[in-house]
Amino acid sequence: xxxxxxxxxxxxxxxxxxxxxxxxxxxxVVDNLVSGxxxxxxxxxxxxxxxxxxxxxxxxxxxxxxxxxCHQAAQMDVRKSVxxxxxxxxxxVKGTLNLLQNCVKHGVKKVLxxxxxxxxxxxxxxxxxxxxxxxxxxxxxxITKHTVEKYLFFYAEQYGLKYAITRYANVYGPRQSPHGExxxxxxxxxxxxxxxQPVINGDGGQTRDYVYVGDVARANLLALEHPQNDIFNVGxxxxxxxNALFNILNAATGGHAEEKHGPGMPGEQRxxxxxxxxxxxxxxxxxxxxxxxxxxxxxxFFKAKLK
Numbered sequence: 001x002x003x004x005x006x007x008x009x010x011x012x013x014x015x016x017x018x019x020x021x022x023x024x025x026x027x028x029v030v031d032n033l034v035s036g037x038x039x040x041x042x043x044x045x046x047x048x049x050x051x052x053x054x055x056x057x058x059x060x061x062x063x064x065x066x067x068x069x070c071h072q073a074a075q076m077d078v079r080k081s082v083x084x085x086x087x088x089x090x091x092x093v094k095g096t097l098n099l100l101q102n103c104v105k106h107g108v109k110k111v112l113x114x115x116x117x118x119x120x121x122x123x124x125x126x127x128x129x130x131x132x133x134x135x136x137x138x139x140x141x142x143i144t145k146h147t148v149e150k151y152l153f154f155y156a157e158q159y160g161l162k163y164a165i166t167r168y169a170n171v172y173g174p175r176q177s178p179h180g181e182x183x184x185x186x187x188x189x190x191x192x193x194x195x196x197q198p199v200i201n202g203d204g205g206q207t208r209d210y211v212y213v214g215d216v217a218r219a220n221l222l223a224l225e226h227p228q229n230d231i232f233n234v235g236x237x238x239x240x241x242x243n244a245l246f247n248i249l250n251a252a253t254g255g256h257a258e259e260k261h262g263p264g265m266p267g268e269q270r271x272x273x274x275x276x277x278x279x280x281x282x283x284x285x286x287x288x289x290x291x292x293x294x295x296x297x298x299x300x301f302f303k304a305k306l307k
C-alpha cells in the first residue's frame with residue numbers, strides 16, 4: 001500500500017514510518033519540521049516539507065495517489081492549547097479537515113488517526129479507563145482530538161472513508177525531543193545526563209500510563225489491517241507515578257541527582273491509565289516493552305546522541 005504519514009519526521013511518526021517500510025509499504029511523509037527532525041526520517045520515505053493546513057497539499061494527494069492516510073501530525077502541547085485554543089483548533093481540527101477533504105477527493109481508502117487516551121477521558125470514573133469511558137477532555141487539545149474522532153465518524157457515514165483511531169497513553173522512547181511539548185521522560189533524561197537537576201512538579205504522586213513508542217508503532221501496523229471502523233486504547237493498563245519514573249531514570253544515568261520537588265501544576269490531572277483489552281482481543285496487540293526496559297533504551301539513545 002502507499003501510505004501518507006503526516007508528522008513522519010517526528011518522534012512517534014518516524015517510528016511508524018520505519019514500521020510501514022519494514023513491512024514493504026510505500027511511504028510518503030508530510031512534515032513542517034516544527035518539531036520533527038530530518039535525522040529521524042527514514043531514507044526510503046519520500047518527503048514533502050509542508051504544513052497539513054496548506055492548500056497545496058492537494059497536489060501531493062493528486063500526484064501520489066495514496067491508499068491510506070496515517071495522521072500523526074498535531075499541535076501536541078496541552079499547555080499551549082490552553083494558552084492559545086484558536087491555534088490548537090486551527091492545526092488539529094482545520095488541518096485535519098484539510099486532509100480528510102483530500103482523502104475524499106482523491107480516493108484514499110482508510111485513515112489511521114492518532115488520538116489521545118490521556119487527555120480525552122479527563123478525570124476518570126474508573127481505572128483503567130476503557131474505550132466506553134465517558135469522554136470529558138479538560139483541555140482544548142483533548143477537545144480537538146475528540147472532535148476529529150467525531151468527524152471521522154461523519155466521513156465514514158457520508159463518504160465510506162474507513163478509519164482506525166488509536167488513543168495513545170503517554171508515549172515515550174528514543175527520538176523524543178526534550179524541548180517544546182516533550183514528555184517528562186525526555187526532559188528528565190536530558191537533564192540527568194547533562195548533570196542538571198530535574199524538578200518534579202508537586203508531590204510526584206500524579207500517575208500516568210507510559211507506553212513505549214515501538215509498541216505504539218506495532219499497534220498501528222495491526223490497525224492498518226483491521227477491516228472495521230474502530231477505536232483502540234494503546235497503553236499498558238499500569239499506573240506509574242512521577243517519583244518512580246525519576247528514580248528509574250536517575251539510576252539508569254548514574255544515580256547522582258536528588259529527588260527535588262517544585263510547585264504543582266494548576267489543573268494537572270491526578271491519575272490517568274487506560275485499558276488495552278480491546279486491542280488485545282480484536283487486534284492481538286499487547287505492550288511488549290515494560291517501563292524499566294523502555295526507559296533504559298531511551299537513556300541509551302540520549303547517551304549516543306551526546307557522543
